[in-house]
Amino acid sequence: MTFRPEFALIERIRKAAGGSSRVLLGIGDDAAGLGSREDRETLVATDMLLDGVHFVVEECGPYWAGRKALAVNLSDLAAMGGRCIASFVSIAIPRNWNAHEADELMRGVLELAAKWDCPVAGGDTNSWDGRLVINVAVVGETIEATSIRRAGAQVGDVIVVSGALGGSIYGRHLKFEPRLDVAAELLKLAKLNSMIDLSDGLSSDLWHILRASHAGAVLEQKRIPVHEDVRHHADVVNLSSPPALAHALHDGEDFELLFTLSPAQWETLRQNWKLPIALTKIGTIVSEEACRIVSETGESKELVPGGYVHRFG
Amino acid sequence: MTFRPEFALIERIRKAAGGSSRVLLGIGDDAAGLGSREDRETLVATDMLLDGVHFVVEECGPYWAGRKALAVNLSDLAAMGGRCIASFVSIAIPRNWNAHEADELMRGVLELAAKWDCPVAGGDTNSWDGRLVINVAVVGETIEATSIRRAGAQVGDVIVVSGALGGSIYGRHLKFEPRLDVAAELLKLAKLNSMIDLSDGLSSDLWHILRASHAGAVLEQKRIPVHEDVRHHADVVNLSSPPALAHALHDGEDFELLFTLSPAQWETLRQNWKLPIALTKIGTIVSEEACRIVSETGESKELVPGGYVHRFG
Structure with a gap:
């Protein structure tokens, strides 16, 4: 796992990433280290958002694209009866973006991450000739002992x-x-x-x-x-x-x-x-x-x- | 987290994904549920691989692209002194791909996942007009109580x-x-x-x-x-x-x-x-x-x- 030095973006992300007692090791090593509870299910959700499919970044701007990429995963955690531990953000940035656009994207992620106590603990940054891609994976845990799943509806519910x-x-x-x-x-x-x-x-x-x-x-x-x-x-x-x-x-x-x-x-x-x-x-x-x-x-x-x-x- | 029905690919992935006692809930819900140990660090690594940057899929074929996307993350786990629990695979497939190409990509992931006991427990599939993108996140845990980090070298080592x-x-x-x-x-x-x-x-x-x-x-x-x-x-x-x-x-x-x-x-x-x-x-x-x-x-x-x-x- 490498945050490469596009726009010196990584250092800025690292400084803004926040932390928590559950993030034992955040951005900057080969993987993040998290603390877990044996009396809870560890939850993992991931979604890949594509410019032109899930948003049009020229219309909504990088802030809302970044925010949405985290938000859809937090919604998945919520639907399992879960709460956040940490988030992981991989981005492929169009080569013609400037530092401000990349910062705006990460501001969209980081503000929502701070609001829901879901510090960014790792990820990957690349630039390329294609359109913007953001993949977020969130790790959380169930609020109670087990998750609320799709397969539990009872007749009469x-x-x-x-x-x-x-x-x-x-x-x-x-x-x-x-x-x-x-x-x-x-x-x-x-x-x-x-x-x-x-x-x-x-x-x-x-x-x-x-x-x-x-x-x-x-x-x-x-x-x-x-x-x-x-x-x-x-x-x-x-x-x-x-x-x-x-x-x-x-x-x-x-x-x-x-x-x-x-x-x-x-x-x-x-x-x-x-x-x-x-x-x-x-x-x-x-x-x-x-x-x-x-x-x-x-x-x-x-x-x-x-x-x-x-x-x- | 949604495996969408491109090429009926998802059902084939689900059937081939494998499982383990640590994967309490795999593909098919809003998030995966994993069992964790409190006496270990939970490790999370993620990497986004892009066609034309990390491989050229026309040259190497989808199998090796898929395999590499998982392998780089397993290498990160190894470097932390870790072992696997589960992997999460998000892909953006070029719209002109056929079912065989998508299957080959997943075969590259799944064969390596089976070898290292790292079942695919979730992910996201999309098709788009852009080039192939694969993001893999792996969740593992330390073999010993703590991870082997970059920041531990001692003078004389x-x-x-x-x-x-x-x-x-x-x-x-x-x-x-x-x-x-x-x-x-x-x-x-x-x-x-x-x-x-x-x-x-x-x-x-x-x-x-x-x-x-x-x-x-x-x-x-x-x-x-x-x-x-x-x-x-x-x-x-x-x-x-x-x-x-x-x-x-x-x-x-x-x-x-x-x-x-x-x-x-x-x-x-x-x-x-x-x-x-x-x-x-x-x-x-x-x-x-x-x-x-x-x-x-x-x-x-x-x-x-x-x-x-x-x-x-």
Whole structure:
């Protein structure tokens, strides 16, 4: 592992990287050394973000590209019921970038890392003729003894989502806050059976839980929380229209938490929830391995991952 | 963390990924879950390899590109006195690749991962219009209670290198074997004070140890083990010529281990060393913070990182 001397960037990263009692050895050796707890699962998430695929750096600027690369991984940690230990940042910088652009990118990473106590403990820097690439790996650990996985939903569970969904393309896909605080508070208040973060869109990510849990779901159309950003879509007349619902169901990169728990646990959670991020019950886990969505008039459609709603029976 | 369905590649990776008692949760959730030991340092290394920078995939093929991306990280683990727990592989695949090319890349990763018991427990796949990018992060742990770091060399230490150096560009930079077995055997036989793997070249990597340890070194020119691959260089007449020495000192990507230990420990190690990879004493750690190399005729030059040898005094 080598932070090469592009723009003297490495020394600046090292100085700004922060530290913690869990980072025994940070940037500057062949690998980082971390302290671990045997009574916790060590969690590792990694995502590679590409200019032109996950962001357009000419439009959003290096700061938001860097921030997003860390944020998507922190969202993954949150979805496991985890907290941060350290982050590892590999970047391929376009050869024509100047030092300021590289610094801005790292500022986006480092500010979010500081906020969530996830010091940058290592990485790799290169410059090349291609477009910007950022890979972040985060190491964390479960808040409780074990992780909250996709494969734990039980028949009868309530399905709950944090925040509101859809329209992230208008800015939230870059500027969202990873729900680490929500996850920590959830685990304090209730026993969750399954959880995932919404990266591909509700219809797809719910499907990941259902497939892993060998279960199905019935969603209540009127309960799906539509984000007001959806109103920016040209096809949306108002937020209770069917196109608005489709965006809430299928747009990706909400980075909210989707989880299931027993009705009794949900009741406890609901009554004690104090954080400003709304929790909304949107449906129920059922045994039949399909996902239906029921309208206010009682019409039932099948909800297929990837964005298509077909009439169901 | 999402393995997206490019080429149905993910399912094939998942099936071939292997497992171990330390991988509690592998590919297929938001993050991997690993078991950790509190009496060991958790080690994390990461490297991003770029087509056209670290390999030319049209020349070497996807298999060797994939293998190298894991191997450089395993070499980092070895240099810390570590062993593997799991690896995490993020790839950006050129959009015109077919399924066979992607499979070949992963075969290069997975075969080496199986050999060193480092199951692939997660990652990320994307396709894009750019050239191939592979980021590997490996998580491991120290064999003993603590890591062998760069910053531990003591005045009077013997400086030792494994294998022979130079000319890796003729193939070894792709096909080298990470020295995990050498590191494990070294730790069994002796107490090491500092260690690094040779990625930037002996003159640069020794400098990393010296700077971190606030010490200097005197190397004996005649002891530097020159790899026979150096003979392929146009400027090399024979392997005892000064150009051959320069390649051994400055060529990068040998991925051998460079370490220091007390003369008494070296004597024990030397007498009990049974592995087929040679260990060579090449010099001594001194207090004056400079690096000198002494010829057979007693001439002393300063050895500067990055490939320049100037007359010293």
